[in-house]
Amino acid sequence: MTNILILGGGGVIGQKLARALVKRGHLRGRDINSITLADVVSPAGFPEGSKVQSLTCDMSDPSQVSQLINPETDVIFLLAAIVSGTAEKDFDLGIQVNLTGVLNVLAAARATERCPVVIYTSSMAVYGGDVPDPITDLTYLNPQTSYGMQKAVGELLLTDFSRKGFVDGRGFRLPTISVRPGQPNGAASSFMSSIIREPLNGQEAICPVGRDFLHYYLSPKRCVENLIRGAELNAAELGLDRTLIMPGRMWSIGQMIDAMTAVCGPEPAKLIKWESQPDVERIVKGWRFDLRPDRGLALGFQPDASFEDNVRYYVSEDLEAS
């Protein structure tokens, strides 16, 4: 029997991951005994009496974190973070959660003395600066946002805590998740879901970049499958560096909109307004998109086959379910 903790369990990926784990019923060769969803606001939406429980936890408070993680905790999905745009505006909050908070989680996991598996979500935002394309798993990390810096620090901590035998860490640099259901958030990448999601809900959306803007994407569905695969890996497969790129695919904004039109007809695309947003543009234009996720592909992680698939997943998993 295995006990799973999802930090950031109230988020889109945390919720979908919990549902996928409930459906699956087992992880790392053992039946799932419990799934605990923790977040700053107690995550809702699971039936009473199920294996899923919800708790509040402020990761920046070490006492709350050490109460949450105990010797019964086998697997921790560390998904919680202050998102990129917010971490850029509120530097101290980003440090408190994305750096001190991650250190608190790793310290509490170490204190169990049972070397729990920790799956950590990093970001493509760790890449940047004067580094040549293409970007590989072993490209120098020179983040140009505070969010990216904090994620890079988390990666270094994860590998060292793993090397010391304190945790069994597996880090994944996530592509931008699209189509993300729910509300827009403070991530600079938020529009990369809004321009598909809002029109499919009959609402206008603002696109602050041109049709030819290239970026690197993964659907929530594939992301969850890959996180579970990340938990299932043997540590030996990861070698001396515990973090790798989670494979995605590069699309232009135009290709994404065309995919929406191919799946859902021409009306939604008419709801997209093209408006400059300098704060967002400055961040997203520093992000890298020519990525070569060789390690992840060799380990069997799967990107989406087409952006049409991403649109279809949103329609079937989120739009029709809501």
Added chain:
Amino acid sequence: MTNILILGGGGVIGQKLARALVKRGHLRGRDINSITLADVVSPAGFPEGSKVQSLTCDMSDPSQVSQLINPETDVIFLLAAIVSGTAEKDFDLGIQVNLTGVLNVLAAARATERCPVVIYTSSMAVYGGDVPDPITDLTYLNPQTSYGMQKAVGELLLTDFSRKGFVDGRGFRLPTISVRPGQPNGAASSFMSSIIREPLNGQEAICPVGRDFLHYYLSPKRCVENLIRGAELNAAELGLDRTLIMPGRMWSIGQMIDAMTAVCGPEPAKLIKWESQPDVERIVKGWRFDLRPDRGLALGFQPDASFEDNVRYYVSEDLEAS
């Protein structure tokens, strides 16, 4: 008039840097008004009434750090650290000083709202793992010691605090400093000075690696000159990444001993005992030595011309002066 703070002012480099700055009298185009040496034990050795004052400071205590750094502080040399061997044995102490302590210094520097210059000493220990040689300024950081991990985190913080305009940071990955005067310390590299220093003082020394062990070195004298050059740089010369390799040279243990013999005759080398030390070997054999410090060379940083020079500097600066 400029006010300088040297954190780690009790160490070998801190002491030599203070003497060099006193002799020089100016920095960044302004006369030096004061030099404050801070360390866990109050640094000694400077005449009363000079511009040099000594204070104690525990970097892991934010209140002590914020008392030390104030709006009068123009330039901070952040040299203090828990050394590699000690940080590997006492993980928590390494985190407290090398990670939290660095964050405390950067936060206090930011709080002055005057964007002080911060010169940060990183280490070649940031390199490691399954990364191909040669190592450049932009080689992926995959440290295989906790010390190296903490130094890599400091680099990321330095660049981001600089990007945000909180400090004007300049980081340097130092080669192993040899010949280091004084006592052996907890650094895994400590023997790389001991095998020269102790014999020149008529004492035995232990060498835990073979004559063909290659490593990358710089003399204390050149290191101090380069740190001052690092303070003098214009920030624009550093671009989007604030840390670079401080140029050194690769020598084998045999070449170092031969250089000592060339300068001081055959007797000292007879005092070297060859003995295995598995803890030390495990760390130092993970360190990289095939380094290409292109950025530093382009910016005018100087390595030593020969290891004979390193031996001569020790004899004239330290052995004869003591």
